[in-house]
């Protein structure tokens with residue numbers, strides 16, 4: 001395949017940045033999107049240029065590091081996949097592909113396509129945990145009965161990998177799908193009840209402090225989320241906050 | 247509790263509460279207006295009651311005005327905050343791939359409705375306030391007959407006004423096609439995501455604005 005790539009290049013946080021055109025030939029439809037970018041970087045390096053900086057780690061769809069806004073969609077046109085699991089067969093020979101970083105005021109660009117998502121970490125630190133003693137005296141997991149339904153829903157919420165696609169795709173740069181998932185995974189389980197009030201209050205407060213926007217319920221996040229996190233988690237978070245505030 | 251309404255979620259809940267109030271008001275307003283097609287006398291009676299009843303005038307009317315003002319002011323506040331959260335615009339953004347046009351343009355459908363609300367105030371509310379509280383005529387009569395029905399018919403003689411009303415109600419329908427279920431979601435009710443409520447929402451969002459359009463057209467062509 002022969003491609004024209006329009007890639008956002010930005011040399012550090014203070015650089016203005018802009019789209020740069022690249023031509024790439026010989027791309028196999030079986031390559032992943034990141035492998036295609038590796039190939040491009042090799043070409044750039046051979047020509048004596050500076051390779052495009054992009055985030056990645058596991059390359060198997062579980063770590064949430066890879067990002068990229070590809071042809072106007074977070075993680076590209078495929079559904080239920082991260083960029084590392086997106087394949088070039090989703091594109092056609094001769095295509096022009098826009099590759100931009102995830103955009104949000106709370107996700108400032110570090111370099112090229114790499115953005116700073118530590119705002120998510122700070123939200124997690126504000127309450128995305130349970131305080132248990134793990135020094136060897138942990139209770140047997142099965143001693144607390146949990147309904148199958150609650151366990152399934154908590155597990156579904158817990159599959160969020162914190163990639164930030166929900167924020168990137170949201171017209172309001174709202175982080176509510178992420179925070180909703182992180183609140184829900186505990187709200188559904190008995191272990192989460194002890195700190196439930198503080199958790200939701202502190203996480204929402206931190207989310208607002210980081211400058212994420214307000215949800216308009218467009219549902220774009222749910223569609224673009226690689227893990228299929230449901231909007232119901234946002235509703236649950238709203239209920240949890242109302243409960244915690246009265 | 248004040249902390250709650252200063253949070254992003256609290257603002258959304260306040261937005262949804264004002265929206266529920268407006269949707270209830272709209273239903274009531276529609277129920278009265280549709281009478282003007284079927285029975286002008288009953289329409290006159292009800293209009294007179296609504297226009298002179300102290301509870302409606304001094305309790306419900308201020309709440310309604312507050313509700314409308316609160317809703318659009320909050321709408322603008324949220325829009326500005328969201329713009330600020332947005333950062334740099336994408337060179338290419340495919341919004342249609344994951345969300346409805348209505349959901350992405352609530353502020354524009356809202357602004358169209360706001361323009362209508364201003365026109366509507368000038369058309370009906372200000373003359374009404376003038377007659378009742380400035381001139382001091384609480385009788386509701388004109389030449390010995392109730393004036394409400396005639397005033398309504400007169401207003402819809404002008405085709406430009408009818409066109410403006412029709413356009414505004416199309417935007418209202420677009421606003422509600424997203425807003426109705428969105429308000430439930432904001433309140434934390436997943437019911438808004440269930441087929442039943444989505445269908446009720448669709449029915450409400452289409453029937454009510456369409457009904458208002460029919461009323462305007464009826465009086466334009468029938469008199």
Ligand code: HEM
Pocket residue numbers: 214215216217258259261262265266268269272314317318321322324325352353355356357359360363421422424425426428429430432433
């Ligand atoms: C006066 C002009 C109006 C403006 C400027 C306006 C603006 C808005 C905006 C921007 C939103 C989105 C809020 C958000 O993103 O959180 C919204 C939501 C909504 N509006 Fe309006 N609106 C207006 C009038 C109305 C009227 C007359 C109705 C109903 C009869 C209405 C019903 C709704 C509903 C149901 C929602 C959804 C609430 C939610 O998402 O929680 N609006 N409006």
Ligand code: SF4
Pocket residue numbers: 159160161162163164165166167177178181221224225226227228229
């Ligand atoms: S909710 Fe989905 S899109 Fe958002 S951070 Fe989690 S996995 Fe990524």
Ligand code: FES
Pocket residue numbers: 055056057058059060061062063064065066082083084085
């Ligand atoms: S690199 Fe880990 S999810 Fe894509």
